[in-house]
Amino acid sequence: MSGVFEQVWALVRQIPPGRVTTYGQLAQLIGRPRGARLVGYAMSACPSGSSVPCHRVVNRFGGTTTAFDTLAPGTQRALLEAEGVAFTPEGCVDLSRHLWQPPGR
DNA sequence: GAGCTGACGGGGG
């Protein structure tokens, strides 16, 4: 606890449905502007069964990750689309429309 | 107990 991962999870948990954020944005929020990687690691370490909607975290291009495709490809995309998130023809999230705006700014 | 890997991003050459 009190670890960087916990801080990341706490933020991700605040993301409302239909909204997404990027690894870099979370990194900045936890005080690690260059720690985008850590955010990704925090997601992989995300405990299953927790209330952390890790599927709402995408890379800077809005692209989904293959790490969700453990069972079937396009899992993350399907979850987001179910929440009303629009995707571009390139297969990326339309960040201009769905990027989460963190509190306190 | 130590080293490697793992869901990224930005800066420099």
Added chain:
DNA sequence: CCCCCCGCCAGCT
């Protein structure tokens, strides 16, 4: 403008 390298934390072998 494109490609390579570095930074960072925690868990597993």
